[in-house]
Amino acid sequence: MFSIAAIAQSIIPSISTLPMPHTFIATMESESAPIILSGVLLTLIVIYLASKIGSEIAKRLDLPPVLGELVAGVIVGVSALRLVIFPEGGFTAADSLIMTILQSLNQLTPEAVNHVFDQQSEVISVLSELGVIILLFEIGLESDIRQLKEVGIQAFVVAFIGVIAPFAGGTIGLMYFFHVAAIPAIFAGAALTATSIGITSKVLAEIGQLKSKEGQIIVGAAVIDDVLGIIVLAVVASLAKTGEVDITNVFILLISAIAFLFGSILLGGIFNKTFVALVSSLKTRGNIVIPAFIFAYIMAFIGNAIHLEAILGAFAAGLVLDETDARNELDELIKPVADLLVPIFFVTVGAKADLSVLNPTISENRSGLLIAGFLILVAIMGKVITGWVVFGVPNVNRLAIGIGMVPRGEVGLVFAGIGTASGAIDKPLEVAIIIMVILTTFLAPPFLRLAFGKTSEPPAGGELATE
Template identity: 35%
Template sequence: MPRAKRICILLALALLVPSLAWANGASESFTRTSLLLILMITLADACGFLFERFGLPELVGEISAGIILGNLALIGLDFDIATTLKESEFMTYASELAVVLLLFLVGLESDMRDLLRVGRTALSVAIAGVVLPLALGLGAVAALGLGSGLQGWFIAATLAATSVGITAKLLEAQGVIKRPSSEVILGAAVIDDVLGVLLLAVLASVAANGDFVASDLLIILAKAVGFFVVALFIGQKLMPEMVHMVSLTKHASIWTGFAFCLALAFGELAALAGMAPLIGAFVAGLLLDDVSFRVGDDLQKHRLEELIRPISDILISIFFVSIGVQVELLALADGANLLLVVTLSAVAVVSKGLAGQLARGPEFDRAGIGFGMIPRGEVGLIFAAFALAQGVFCCDIYTVVVTVVLFTTIIGPAMLKPRLQRF
């Protein structure tokens, strides 16, 4: 049986079984959650496979699966998955855990030595890649009558993010990930993430307290510096010993648990320092990258990535589907919302493109660097999801922001690919 036909049959069953269960009054938490997982994962896999066949990121397909599930009412199906997801503690935790593992893998795939080697160039591009979207984004939302309050700042902050994973996958697939321009893109994207999460911490404080106190920023920065100092100490002093102890076993499965617990531990350490857990997970992956370790018979980090991927892929699919479920397509029928989508998309593309121009040196392709910074991907989605959960975004604004993130995730790689021959 052809693969496409098998996927269609599985998808039909995944859509049918939960519907029958709900219709028959299934109310047990385990049953409802299990059936919902079957539906979400199957549809995400099918849409991801379909979108990849058309040369689009799998992430876009998985979010599209969520958008389909969240808008079934448009075709007459009374199936409120959004409410079910919000009421499920498991789904909430699974989404949070997915973000931690996602950033851990990003850190593991990054190379600290390469990032430091292009640090000055990456830093200038990164700072411009945060300041320009913030300034242009705030100006755009003010011009469109959305004000410059907390909502405006969250919209602009979402535009300041840069996805490491989306561009890294393209660069790796094309065999240019070690080129100077590629290293600047990845380095700047990582710095953008750090700056973005610091900004998120400040905005979260404002959202919680209702006002901004300058001293809060100093406290947050002090905690951030303290966290990185502690993490660096652990990485240099304790990580090699920890890895050596784990290496004593010949069972590769032990490494899956070690990596999983390491990401969670550093995430908790970051939370104790007043930072987002995802930053701690990223630092854990980045520090582990610099340590030589043996996984089974292989002395390499690639094997470790393969071991943790099966767990992370499922959880990340749940996260992306959950993001899409909360998008309301009817909001895009409003002319004002469409204008906002177009305006913010233009700001998102132009601001990162200009940031790439700050790279200096004949070895750098400035236009290509700018294009590589365009995708907001998972990082932008994290900002949007947080703002919606805190009541900063209404459903319409959330839908607009997610649409812009999806657009940049598609257009960024499309613009970058023709430039890779100049890297």
């Protein structure tokens, strides 16, 4: 049928208060469609208000705006107001103020409101994923593939040491100081490895350091780091499961990562001219953004499909299009789209951070807190030292590079989740990993800014943006 479903929302609410026979209610599968839309609209209003208030306060305190968005997310999220919560946290519609409002506005049954809650949460989750995809697309557009190639070796060394050091330090330390068994110690060590590209690159962009040598080393290293992290996870997960490593799977991952990376760079050379020719031949609205987003989404899909990450594909797409003549125009067009989607990602990250794990009155948390202290130390030291392995680049801000690699955010939590679910790690160790991720994520932005601001060495190439 034409559209009873998607279009019904325009009218159904007006009659939902009329008495209807059950057959009607039953056939009207999408009766909840306008209510799901209302839920999404309310949640987006809360997210946008939080993001703007948070980033503006952070800016006035001379902190990175993204830190303000994360903290604002914590305030509207599971830890405080519980306006933005998700079913994965074990919540139902009854825990959400937004759902309670919708329920009383529309006289919904508890089942109907839970259905609305599930669906609107999924929509917000996907919007937040599209947000980080567009963020990495934008970062790719703002990165310079030539400069990335120039610092490629340095970035690789930084990434490699930044994976080995915290992994070894964490695993060995847990086994010797805390008498943790080998498998859980390896799991926790692995959780210390991967840097969050999203948070680091956003801060770099905000302080005008994305195009500095340091910025490009950090972004390059964070990308490689992410790939290494995925491989480490594959190794550790199979180790925890069967006691041995699934070499084939690791090998496939490694090959597809390398093929993807070099494939994109090669493709870039060919695709550039095609893209510009295509864009200039189009005559209807969206002639630049639509082809650009088709390309970005295809690359993100491939990244996802070959079991890497959607954001790696989006970053590669941005790098490729950065080489085209259309890039300045594209930069301008993507800004408002990014401004609307990226905050959904950061506020959601904050909203999902459950700070109750920091509460020392809960006994499980107490033993976790001690281990957490150790993990945070290793997490910070293991990454900060990477700045000093950079060679051949004069006058580089080594501290800034090291601090740039500190925020974990994404992958660390996946380790914690999988570790707990598979029974490889216990509750205190999981709590410790979560605390480590939260603190490195929230502490890195202000320190990264300090490290760049206080630099006594002149920045390489004089590219320091004065903002």
